[in-house]
Amino acid sequence: MSPDLFSPHVAGELKLRNRVAMAPMTRYRATADGRATESMAEYYRQRSGAGLIITEGTEPSPTGKGYPRTPGIYTDAQVQAWRRVTAAVHDAGGTIVCQVMHAGRMSHPFTQPGQATPVAPSAVRPAGTIDTPDGERPLVTPRALEPEEIPAVIADHADAAERAVAAGFDGIELHAANGYLLHQFLADNANLRADSYGGSPANRARFVVEVARACAERIGAGRVGIRISPAGRFNDIAESDPRQTYTALLAGLAGLNLAYLHTVRRRSLNLDDVVTSLWPGTVIVNTGYGHGSELDDVRPLLREGVADLVSVGRLFISNPDLVHRWRSNAGRSEWDESTFYTHGDAGYTDYPAAVAQLLEKPVLEEKGSIR
16 A cells, blocks of 8 residues: 555654655845844744755855855854754754755855855856856856865765754755756766766766765764756756666665655656665655646655655745645645745745635625625
8 A cells, every 4th residue: 555645754864744845945045144044944934844844955165155145054153043943843843954055066256255266076167147146147167176175075065964963953965966066976067077086977976975975974874865866957967878877876875774865757767767776765756846746746656656755846835834735625826936036035934824815815795796
């Protein structure tokens, strides 16, 4: 019998009230120096009915920052600010992990300390532009990490994991998807290295495996999850043979006994057999960028044994009580995309819960007109 979407689940050390995860989503609501705000605490508290909340991407170091007004987890002040968020979620009965995200080449000197050049596996400039504190600017050619620098970047991730636990998070999720640093090492159009971190699929996976191992050793494997997006092209990524790449990656990760694998599933590439054969633990599946995320779309993922949990993004923005709405067959509110990356509470903490919407509905007169 397949599990019900609303039944509890244990993923490593994470005890989850249901099998619906809130996907990580950048929202640009932190302070300029990367501290979580009271509004962020309220935003995540409102969505604590999810079985698992995965925060927006959070940089493990100053050089990991990609965008303005994104949070960090590398200073004591940032740790203290995050404690308001984790306490609010825990008080509401929720479980929350911090997504640790190093942007790599998806950054700009205007965002980097001392206007330094962003780092990456190789000096390959991505196409496009990026938001900076001084407006939108063309992306630049990054600086390739020297071999002797890589251990420090790995240590930054482990330090971030430790700080996340100190901030009250139940664990972390490593962001190895969507064209950021860990994904850049995996992708053969961004990683042109000729050393032990480039070339073969196993070599390109090495950095990600070493980061995951370092975090697991620091806070316990049962508190560490990882997100991947095989064949994803976001942020100018191209993978010539994702099946080989992700077979090598999962083979390297499988023995670590991490809490979960979180994957963006694309109909153009089915790696279910690879995941099933190589991944020993919990699998979270995201159907991608807000599409195919209604109840009738996600339930079959559990029924078919593809996923243990499903993650949902945009629907959680406009429906803070999404799990309650699904369970009770209540209607859903539409999101306002124009407020996704603004800096105020509009389109952030002001979406009402279903109960509040019912109370606000107009009364029907006997003749059927609306007052």
